[in-house]
Amino acid sequence: SGASCQETDFTQANLSWAKLSGATLVYAQLSAAQLNCAGLEGANLRGAWATKAKLCGARLDGVEASLAQLQKADLREATGKGISFINANLKMANLGAVNFPEANFSGATLDLASLEAANLIDTKWVGADLERVNLSRASLVRADLTSANLIVANLRAADLSEVILRGAQLLESSLENALLKDVDLTEASLFSANLEGARLSKVNLKNADLQYANLENTIWNGVDLSNCEVAGAVFTDAKGLSAKQCQWLNKNGALNVPIR
Incomplete structure (x- = not known):
């Protein structure tokens, strides 16, 4: 441990359990390279070229992996607190069921990556590219996704409690049965997003775009819809909206708004 392997070539090397x-x-x-179950705590992987590397179950506490190339890497069930993936490339990587609290993915690229059922509490994703990412059943409690690109992202049944999504792009994203509690969606775009069955409590949708979104069977509590664009948004069987909100939604072009 503590070895210096800067710029060393470990292409296809078997370092499992190392x-x-x-x-x-x-x-x-x-x-x-095979790094399954490897102990990499505190390692510096800055700019490492690790495409298609296998890191299943690896221990990554405090790892520095900014600018790392991890395209198509397999990190399933890897664990580690406070990892830095700033500006890293994780396109098509598999991070299913990882436990990465306090990780920083700001500026990282994760197009088509899978983070299904991942524990990502207290993580940072400012300006990250998450187009078509799979975050279904993931826990993103207190995550900061300011200005993130989540176009066509899968967030089904994800826990989005206390998440910041200010200015995020969620066009055509899937948020069915997601939990949105104390969420900041100010100026976010949810154009044509699917939120069927989602629970929205204390959500700020000020200046957000909900046009053509599917909000069927949603449950609402204390949501701010000020200046929100709602034309074509479908509210069939939505519950918890006040009479005033229903009136405002109808007036602004929302469809199937419950009669209060």
């Missing part, structure tokens, strides 16, 4: 805590792997070549 003890590499504190190792310096800056710009190391790790393409298709």
Whole structure:
């Protein structure tokens, strides 16, 4: 452990179960390397080239992986607190069921990545590219997704309690049965998003775009819809909206608004 392997070529190497805590792997070549269950606590993987690397069950506490190339890497069930993935490339990577509290993915690219059932509490994703990402059943409690690109993202049944989605792009995203509690969606775009069965409590939708969104069977409590664009949004069997809100929704072009 603590080894210096800067720019070392580990392409296709088998390092499963290796003890590499504190190792310096800056710009190391790790393409298709086997690092399953490896102990990489505190390792520096900045700019490492780890496309298609296998890191299933790896221990990654405090890892520095900013600018790392992890395209198509397999990190299923990996664990680690406070990992830095700033500006990293995780396109098509598999992060299913990872436990990564306090990770920083700001500016990272995760198009088509899978983070199904991942624990991502207290994480940062400012300006991250999450187009078509799978975050179904993920816990994103207290995550900061300011200005993130979540176009066509799958957030079905995700826990979005206390999440900041200010200015985020959620066009055509899937949020069925998601929990949105104390969420900031100010100026976010939910154009044509599917929120069927979602629960919205203390959500700020000020200046947001809900045009053509599916809000069937949603449950509302204390939501701010000020200046929200709602033309074509469908509210069939929505519950919890006040008479005043229903009147305002009807007036602004929402469809199937419950009669209060």
